[in-house]
Amino acid sequence: VxxxxxxxxxxxxxxxxxxxxxxxxxxxxxxxxxxxxxxxxxxxxxxxxxxxxxxxxxxxxxxxxxxxxxxxxxxxxxxxxxxxxxxxxxxxxRTPPGESDLDEAVLDEAYETLFRVFDGENGGFGDAPKFPTPHNLIFLLRYGNRTGKEPAYTMVEKTLHAMRRGGIFDQVGYGFHRYSTDAEWFVPHFEKMLYDQALLVMAYTEAYLATGREEFARTARETIAYVLRDMTDPAGGFYSAEDADSEGEEGKFYLWTKDEIVGVLGEDDGERFSRVFNVTEPGNYREQPGARRTGKNILRMRRPLASWAHEFSMSEEDLSWFVEGARQRLFAAREKRVRPAKDDKILTDWNALMIAALAKAARAFDDPAYLAAAEKATAFVLENLRRPDGRLLHRYRNGEAGLAATLDDYAFMLWALIEVYEASFAPRYLRTATELARDLVARYRDCEGGGFFFTPDDGDAPVRQKPVYDGAIPSGNSVAMQALFALARMTANLELEETADRMKFTFAGTVRKSPAGHTHFLTGLEFMLGPNFEVVVTGMPGAEDTTAMVRAIRSRYTPDSLVIFRPSGEERPEIVEVAGFTRDIVMIEEKATAYVCTNYACDIPTTDIDEMLRLMRSRERSPEPIV
The missing domain is CATH 3.40.30.10 (Glutaredoxin)
Structure with a gap:
């Protein structure tokens, strides 16, 4: 059979x-x-x-x-x-627990390993093929923020710049291809996966907050634009992937001859665009290594725009406007081609990653459209991929949902709900997260060994595995540990915190063998080791002082903070039902007020934004982020 x-x-x-x-x-x-x-x-x-x-x-x-x-x-x-x-x-x-708990030394070891294998010329780690692996970059950003070690930031910036300017990024329609077949981020496998877009949006967004570099913000926005344009179901969910090939040829949709570019842009504009994006008459693309050139080109920038602007005796701004105008014309021409097939199934776990990414971007860029898309997708998942008894399902397509949810579905949705709460301050998201956390613990937890199985206790898989390796995407156990700990701190749920804390010991032996293979797990570990803090803001919803206080937090790189909002003017707001410790949080002198808390103990509340930020910085171990 x-x-x-x-x-x-x-x-x-x-x-x-x-x-x-x-x-x-x-x-x-x-x-x-x-x-x-x-x-x-x-x-x-x-x-x-x-x-x-x-x-x-x-x-x-x-x-x-x-x-x-x-x-x-x-x-x-x-x-x-x-x-x-x-x-x-x-x-x-049956995961053998470590002989001791994990500490900061394992973070140092992962950093040192990544430093050793970093490609200083091209960015990324190791040789070809190269995968984006955004959770490596997020780990390095947070490690650099924690320790002040500048090379952590350098590795991230070099890699993000190289990917954005390389062939792995669709320079005309945006979005990232699956991986680079070479060491230079030049020749991609042309498939586009939803989870790559989501994780890279997170990496570029965090890098923007940490460094202030506008190119990172622009890349995050462009990637979101691609997803919302080409990968979004009208009802709000996100499709899984676009194929690499069309008309039986890999990359055909994305490749250009120089004549095609000149035909769309004209002789002068076409020549200038071709120089910027490495387009030649013989072509820069070979179908197989060593094969003769086909006349087709992958668009990539080998040098930043500032360098080209000097060569063309233009300002960088004017050249940027030229490139954008040319891109739009090429995009319109490319839309007439036969598109690669779209995998339109909607997966709970991958959708959750995109929801989390949109919510992060909504906060960082103060963009309500991103929050609206995140909330619409969240509603889609909860309405279409959740059974009447509250348990999640894994897959939806053409009106039919099914298949038992995996650990990833639950863990990633917890992550998404926390991110959407912090972007919207709607308590219903924390309430739903608490419900899903209860299901996760009841159905997936290894009560004897700790951690979570990939399948539920009533699933049909022949073996219940307990993955923790962070591969193309973070593992469910890595995400669950961090999400459960964050949810515990936001709701003062000590049982969830104990479950998350036990996971450090459960997987200590496995993680210690290969720290750099578990970078999302280590990001969660770094958060749990602390200092981490909750900032409870209370004020009148929509008031100028409330908005200013929240915006001050969101515009800075504070990865070890969680933000909770308690609206004033209500006797018993909904957030009190979810996070009971906010019951006694009150405004001072009728002004928006911040309580900066660590380990369930809060500093003296303040109405001054600078003082709030000082209190947050005083709880960090490292200097302010390197900019």
Whole structure:
């Protein structure tokens, strides 16, 4: 019986059998072929098997008959082998706790590892292929903010500039491609994934707050523009991906000949644009390494605009206006091409990442449109991907939702709800987060070993795994730890805090073996180690002094803060029902007032914004962020 599995719809199955492939062959990859017994025990695994044998590779049409003969003559051996694989996987799911808790030393080790493998010429880490891995960059930003070590910021800035100017970024329509096949961020795999857009929006937004560099803010906004234009369902949810190929050719939608550019922009403008974006007559794109040039070009900037402006005897502002005008004309022309296919399924976890990104951007850029999009998507998920009993579902498409939610769905939605609360100050988001946290603990927690299984206690996966490695996206356990701790501090829920705190010990042994492979986990650890603080602002909603106080917090890089708003003028506002400790928070002298709190203890309240910021800085271990 042949079964094809969409690994994005069933990541639980993908995780188990990819682990089985590693156990059987020592390698993995997609597309993955697994042969298993009727009771789900795998005994054969391989990747990239062609249909027919060629170039020394055995094809499926030859492989299956051979295995059939072995099955008939040595069935017991195959079943025993499958049983051994499953036992090994079940053993690996039992996470051995560390001998001691994690401390700041593991943060230092991760930083030093990233520093050693940093590509000082091109940005990013290691050699080709290069993946964006935004959580590495966010970890470095927060580590630099904490310690004052300037190289942490340098690595982030170099990488973000290189990606924005490289071929991995769609210079005409915006948004990031999946990864770069080379070390220079030049030749991408042209697929676009929702989760990459979300995580990169977060990285560029945090980098803007930390450094003040406008290019980072512009890149975050451009990426959001792409998502809202091309990846958003009319009802508010976000689609999963756009394919790499169209008309049977990878990248065809995104590539340009110089004649095409001149045909759209005219001779003079086309020549200037081509110089800025590395467009040549022979082309800069090869379909395969070593193949001859095709005349087609990937658009990238090898130098910043300021350098080109000097060469053209223009101001940087005038050149920027020229580039934008040319981009718009090229975009209009490109829209007439056959587009890559769109994967229009809507996944709870990936949507949650985009919701969190939009909420962060809404606060940082003071943009209500981003908050509106985040709230609309949140409503979509909660209305369409939540069962009547309150439990989440994983996938929605064409009016039909289904599949049991994974740990990622719950953890990422907790993250999203906290971010949307901080952007909107609507208590219902914290209330929903508390409900989901209750479900997560009840259905996914490993009561014996700590941490969370990827699947619920009533799921059908053959092995309940407990992932913590932060790969293309952060792991559910990494996100859950940080989100539960943040939610606990915002609602004074000591049980949730204890659950999160135990996870540090649960995964200490695993994280200590490879700190740089767990950077989102370490971002949560850094937050938990402290000092972290809650700023409770109370004032009249919409009043000038209230708005000014909140805006002062949001416009600065304060990654170890959580902000709660208690509206004045109401005897028992809704936030008191969710965060009972705000009951006695009151304004002073009828002015907006801030309470800066750490470990459930608050400083003397203040109505002065500068004093509020001083109190927040005094609780940090490091100097002010490097700008």
């Amino acid at each position: 042949c079964i094809k599995v969409d690994r994005e719809e069933r990541p639980d199955i993908d995780q188990v059998y990819m682990a089985a492939a590693h156990a059987l062959t020592g390698t993995g990859g997609w597309p993955l072929t697994i042969l298993m017994t009727s009771d789900k025990k795998p005994f054969f695994a391989a990747s990239y098997i062609p249909k027919e044998s060629r170039y020394g590779m055995t094809g499926l049409l030859d492989l299956i008959p051979r295995i059939s003969k072995v099955w008939q003559s040595q069935r017991q051996d195959l079943e025993n082998a499958g049983g051994q694989v499953m036992e090994a996987l079940q053993g690996a799911a």
